[in-house]
Amino acid sequence: MYRCLPLLLLLSGPAFALDLTLPAPVAGQQAASENPASVELPTGPFAAGALPVRRVTGALDRRAWQLDAPRLSLAELAGPLREQLLAQGYDILFDCETKGCGGFDFRFVIEVMPEPGMHVDLGDFRFIAAEKGEEVVNLLVSRSPGYGFVQLTRVAPEPMADAVPAAAEPDPVPAVAPAPAPAAPPPGDLGAALEAEGAVVLEDLVFASGSSALESGDTPSLTALAEWLAADPARRVALVGHTDNSGGLEANIALSKKRAQAVRQALLDRGVAAGQVSAEGVGPLAPRATNLTEEGRRKNRRVEAVMASTQ
Structure with a gap:
């Protein structure tokens, strides 16, 4: 079982704030941070064997949310998040979907948090990079048959505050062992x-x-x-x-x-x-x-x- 977390996530530091309302209840999350950090953030699709990146330095915060969203499409998951970035004054630097990102190769050269907290369907994912002042954020959105997945990578002068109050932290998402391969019929x-x-x-x-x-x-x-x-x-x-x-x-x-x-x-x-x-x-x-x-x-x-x- 999971406990639904508040949908409004206040991702803020003393000078910068990003308020995201996730499109479905949260079933699990994971987070990692580093300060200071130097990070290569994608700025274009993987092509000709390379990924264009922009090196930024600052406080790195990377978070992933597993969403209880069995009926939401990729567009329904990613679209509202993109609109919120625009409404809060972020400029979209790069926005791509699956093949437009470079497909398989793009997925495997970017930093993705591990399963089961973050899952990427190689045939159905979206990546959005945005900027506001000295703050850069990337969103990676994908889904599985029963869940939606959102990963946020943020680099800014100041670290994020906690996104979720301690009392509302979810039960850990259990690692699900792969289903055993079906036995060969006689x-x-x-x-x-x-x-x-x-x-x-x-x-x-x-x-x-x-x-x-x-x-x-x-x-x-x-x-x-x-x-x-x-x-x-x-x-x-x-x-x-x-x-x-x-x-x-x-x-x-x-x-x-x-x-x-x-x-x-x-x-x-x-x-x-x-x-x-x-x-x-x-x-x-x-x-x-x-x-x-x-x-x-x-x-x-x-x-x-x-x-x-x-x-």
């Missing part, structure tokens, strides 16, 4: 699982980090999938490759497609007709486990079979 059941769920992970395939080559070993899932496809020439599947988050987005998408192509070739070698199987790759954009551990990264290096429409 070979005879793979087709039934595919028809029932629309997609199955080929759990017995193993890829080394950075490699598109299938590691040697028994792969009954490929045999079962080949048999299911051979039983009906009208059946089609798309093989979708996935990677962990090591490296850049474009390289990972290319790698994930090569992995899917390697699996497709393995099916063709088992007698599957070429027209029944396609290969795609989405890189690290759909993880099923944390990328902060080797076990999680291993689970994310996978290929899924997705039922496709018949021709």
Whole structure:
């Protein structure tokens, strides 16, 4: 359980004040500060392998709030915060959303507070940089299926006062362990699982980090999938490759497609007709486990079979 915090957050020092009304009740928060600090704050999108930044010095305060917002879109979370900045006299220096920020690469070169307090959906986030006098603030906003997430980074001549009265501090947000990967169905059941769920992970395939080559070993899932496809020439599947988050987005998408192509070739070698199987790759954009551990990264290096429409 959590206790809803006051929605009005007074983030102030002796000379500077930022009053933010968050768009939903607060389920948890975390904070970190340093004074003095020298910080590189983004001023433009990640492009050509680099992120433009502005170095500022002063009192650094970085806070993240987890919001109980299962029905609010990214625009509904970020829009009111941007309007409040403008209403309080801040000038917007940079405002971007997902691909306009540089996507995956932007997310992984900026400072983000750790899970579970701050979560960033790589396909759905917004970044806003603003300035008022000697004070610079950045907002990073994203969401998960049940929560909204807001991170505020502020650098100013004076530290912030506490944003929340001590009596109203929330219960700690428990770290949620990643859901265990679904067990691979027995070979005879793979087709039934595919028809029932629309997609199955080929759990017995193993890829080394950075490699598109299938590691040697028994792969009954490929045999079962080949048999299911051979039983009906009208059946089609798309093989979708996935990677962990090591490296850049474009390289990972290319790698994930090569992995899917390697699996497709393995099916063709088992007698599957070429027209029944396609290969795609989405890189690290759909993880099923944390990328902060080797076990999680291993689970994310996978290929899924997705039922496709018949021709």
